[in-house]
Amino acid sequence: MITVKYKTNLHCNSCIKTITPALNKMDNVDFWKVDLNHQNKILEVNLDDDNKTDIIPTIEGLGFKIEEL
Structure with missing residues (x-):
């Protein structure tokens, strides 16, 4: 198992509900x-x-910015 961290522009619980x-x-x-x-x-x-290749395109596809740290 690995843990990956990303910088995002998610800013509220509604954003989290969108990506869930x-x-x-x-x-x-x-x-x-x-x-x-x-x-x-x-x-x-x-x-x-x-x-981890699917994480960034998935989140970007939902309209958010994301980059791996």
Whole structure:
């Protein structure tokens, strides 16, 4: 398992509700959380493998900015 952190422009619970179905549907995502209190709105994702290639396009496809830290 690996943990990957991303800087995002998520800013509220509505944003989190928007990304929830997409992240929950991903087979290799075990757990994820967003720290809205951090200035970079950190999305932390625990993956059960090292395939993190789908995270960025998935979140960008929902209209948000995201970059790996």
